[in-house]
Amino acid sequence: xxEFVTPKQIRQQARIGAFTGQTSGMCPGYTQANLVILPxxxxxxxxxxAQRNPKPCPILEVADAGSKRLQTFxxxxxxxxxxxxxxxxxxxxxxxxPTDVTDIWRDDLVSFLIGCSFSFEAALIAAGIEMRHxxxxxxxxxxxxxxKAKSAGQFHGNYVVSMRPIPEEQVVKAITITERLPQxxxxxxxxxxxxxxxxxxxxxxxxxxxxxxxxxxVPVFWACGVTPQAVVMxxxxxxxxxxxxxxxxxxxxxxxxxxxxx
Amino acid sequence: xxEFVTPKQIRQQARIGAFTGQTSGMCPGYTQANLVILPxxxxxxxxxxAQRNPKPCPILEVADAGSKRLQTFxxxxxxxxxxxxxxxxxxxxxxxxPTDVTDIWRDDLVSFLIGCSFSFEAALIAAGIEMRHxxxxxxxxxxxxxxKAKSAGQFHGNYVVSMRPIPEEQVVKAITITERLPQxxxxxxxxxxxxxxxxxxxxxxxxxxxxxxxxxxVPVFWACGVTPQAVVMxxxxxxxxxxxxxxxxxxxxxxxxxxxxx
Numbered sequence: 445x446x447e448f449v450t451p452k453q454i455r456q457q458a459r460i461g462a463f464t465g466q467t468s469g470m471c472p473g474y475t476q477a478n479l480v481i482l483p484x485x486x487x488x489x490x491x492x493x494a495q496r497n498p499k500p501c502p503i504l505e506v507a508d509a510g511s512k513r514l515q516t517f518x519x520x521x522x523x524x525x526x527x528x529x530x531x532x533x534x535x536x537x538x539x540x541x542p543t544d545v546t547d548i549w550r551d552d553l554v555s556f557l558i559g560c561s562f563s564f565e566a567a568l569i570a571a572g573i574e575m576r577h578x579x580x581x582x583x584x585x586x587x588x589x590x591x592k593a594k595s596a597g598q599f600h601g602n603y604v605v606s607m608r609p610i611p612e613e614q615v616v617k618a619i620t621i622t623e624r625l626p627q628x629x630x631x632x633x634x635x636x637x638x639x640x641x642x643x644x645x646x647x648x649x650x651x652x653x654x655x656x657x658x659x660x661x662v663p664v665f666w667a668c669g670v671t672p673q674a675v676v677m678x679x680x681x682x683x684x685x686x687x688x689x690x691x692x693x694x695x696x697x698x699x700x701x702x703x704x705x706x
Numbered sequence: 707x708x709e710f711v712t713p714k715q716i717r718q719q720a721r722i723g724a725f726t727g728q729t730s731g732m733c734p735g736y737t738q739a740n741l742v743i744l745p746x747x748x749x750x751x752x753x754x755x756a757q758r759n760p761k762p763c764p765i766l767e768v769a770d771a772g773s774k775r776l777q778t779f780x781x782x783x784x785x786x787x788x789x790x791x792x793x794x795x796x797x798x799x800x801x802x803x804p805t806d807v808t809d810i811w812r813d814d815l816v817s818f819l820i821g822c823s824f825s826f827e828a829a830l831i832a833a834g835i836e837m838r839h840x841x842x843x844x845x846x847x848x849x850x851x852x853x854k855a856k857s858a859g860q861f862h863g864n865y866v867v868s869m870r871p872i873p874e875e876q877v878v879k880a881i882t883i884t885e886r887l888p889q890x891x892x893x894x895x896x897x898x899x900x901x902x903x904x905x906x907x908x909x910x911x912x913x914x915x916x917x918x919x920x921x922x923x924v925p926v927f928w929a930c931g932v933t934p935q936a937v938v939m940x941x942x943x944x945x946x947x948x949x950x951x952x953x954x955x956x957x958x959x960x961x962x963x964x965x966x967x968x
Contacts, residue, residue: 488750492768495753496777498968506754508858515758515856595776626888626965669909703888706760 449640451694455526464528466690473564475628475699476692477504477517478558478669479527481545481678481685484509487554489597493557493675496594500603500671501675502559502628504695504706510551516705517695522546523555529688536680553685558669558694559628561606563699567621568608576609576655583690584608585649590642591633593675601675605633607646607666609661618664627702631700633667641665645662713956716934717788726790726805728952734735734828735963738889738954739766739779740820740931741789742938743807746771749816751859756818757936758856762865762933764821764890766957766968772813778967779957784808785817791950798942807947815947820931821890822954823868825961828885830870838871838917845952846870847911848930852904853895855937863937867895868930869908871923880926889964896927903927 451474455464467476481488487509494501505517514525524546532540532548561584564576577584584606591603610618615635623631634641646663647654651670657663673686687693697705713736719725729738744752749771756763767779774785786808794802794810823846827837839846846868853865872880877897885893896903908925909916913932919925935948951953959967 484750488746488753491750491753491757495757495765495768503757506757 451518451696452520454694455521458528458543459522459525461543467528467692467694468562468690471694473698473700475504475517475695475697475702476560476562477695478560478673478692479523479530479670479685480556480558481523481553482556482676482681483550483683484552484554486598489599490556490672490676493593493596493599494672495681496596497671498626499630499633499667499672500574500593500669502669504557504559504627506557509554512549512555514557517557517697519691519696522590524549527687527691527693529691531686531688533677533681533686534627535682536677541688553648557693558672560669561629561666561703562692563628563702564622564666566699567625570620571617571621573610573614577653580655582655585646585654586651586670587638587643587665588592588650593671598677598679599675601671601678603633604651604668604670604674605641606652607663607665609648609655610655610664611661615662615664622666625699625702627706628699629666629669632664632666636662636664638663638665713958714782716956717783720786720790720805721784722805725806726953729790729956730824730952731955733956735962737766737779737957737959737961737964738822738824739784739957740822740935740954741947741949742818742820742934743785743815744938744943745812745945746814746816747951748860748943751861752818752934752938755858755861756934758858759933760888761892761895761929762855762931764931766819766821768819769817771816774811774817776819777799779819779959780955781958783955786811787953789953791953793950795939795946797944797950798804798939803950819955820934822931823882823891823928824954825890825964826884826887828961829887830880833879833883835872835876835880839915842872842917844917845914846952847908847916848913848932849900849905850912855933860941861937863933863940865895865930866913866930866936867903867927868914869911869925869927870884871917871919872926873923877924877926886926887961887964889968890961891920891928891931894926894928898924898926900925900927
């Protein structure tokens with residue numbers, strides 16, 4: 445995808461349906477964003493859920509009700525077209541996976557852009573820490589946990605975490621680097637003891653793919669942006685749109701600008 | 707007030723009306739909080755305003771609608787009694803300044819706890835940086851600016867900032883220390899050039915008291931928690947309760963725990 449040089453170009457290709465693929469690795473250094481779109485009547489509880497659970501649910505930006513535009517994270521954006529692929533759920537059931545949701549847009553829809561682990565992975569890689577799932581060309585392994593999120597209205601549930609094996613001698617570095625990105629999940633929530641957070645078997649992730657853990661490595665767990673989606677789905681909302689997994693919005697904001705914005 | 711040893715004791719004295727004074731300097735190290743209480747119908751726009759303007763409007767915690775309790779910042783709290791003094795506004799006009807709002811409580815009221823500069827002042831003082839307004843036993847000087855906050859629904863307006871004179875050689879230290887407290891206003895937004903943000907005369911603050919600036923000192927401006935109150939008042943809401951200036955809630959959370967919570 446080297447022909448897509450800027451985030452704006454990627455969004456424009458997605459808008460006309462010419463690009464419908466995953467965005468992993470595109471425009472390194474630029475923040476990519478998850479999407480949850482809910483009717484206004486559910487927006488307060490969801491925003492409150494995010495405020496109460498900033499580690500698994502880091503809000504980057506909330507659009508005005510009915511608006512497909514953003515003020516901060518992308519200029520010249522159309523939220524109904526500029527993600528490469530969407531998922532539409534009705535009463536908790538997946539009903540379609542379109543590349544454009546213009547035809548089902550409603551004036552009462554509120555779009556939430558949510559931070560993504562791509563941002564902190566780029567920082568970890570830049571510091572010389574291998575991301576095993578990237579080396580193995582897999583999705584990061586994600587697990588349901590016994591850590592209760594703070595509930596807000598109808599939204600309640602447990603944290604989902606992502607796991608990355610880190611060599612023991614790099615664990616401190618992994619912590620200090622992700623501490624500098626509190627806007628995108630921040631520091632790990634567990635190191636080395638999966639059972640303590642209710643994970644029985646690392647070889648059987650609930651989402652994504654298992655990865656190998658080599659001798660001398662420790663499994664390190666971060667709060668995961670799948671949490672808010674899982675929590676929304678559990679409440680079986682009448683209508684919700686999300687991005688399709690891996691098909692994110694590439695924003696105009698660089699990861700190293702997040703601290704100035706949020 | 708040395709007889710009040712713990713935050714809980716202060717809250718209990720406030721609850722029974724035995725303590726109705728300002729909380730400045732009480733329980734050093736514990737986070738104090740501003741208060742805005744709005745009807746539920748205005749809560750979404752206010753929470754969105756805070757999300758869009760985290761520097762002037764750092765939300766510590768939002769209570770459930772109708773609830774006088776908190777989950778995180780204080781155990782055994784009654785939000786209708788535990789601030790030493792409140793202000794009640796109707797249609798934008800101050801109508802009373804009670805020490806208890808139990809009798810006017812409503813099931814649709816949402817309480818927002820907002821961070822306060824006391825938290826970062828404690829850190830600056832601990833680092834050997836004089837807070838001139840404290841030395842002079844005055845309120846910190848606050849100024850309206852030309853910096854537009856991002857609007858949300860009915861809530862719009864400009865930043866209010868607080869000013870502290872800092873010796874030139876301590877300015878870098880003041881920045882790095884407040885950078886570590888993004889949960890309570892974070893880094894300064896202007897250094898040394900008040901006219902650039904629309905402040906004509908440092909001797910005439912819009913709120914609080916003027917302070918002296920000595921030779922070799924630079925005026926440093928931080929986003930101020932008065933901003934959300936000013937913005938709410940500008941919209942002349944039908945009903946709003948705030949704390950009385952300086953009469954804060956003393957919470958059970960220490961300033962150095964904020965990064966773990968928010």
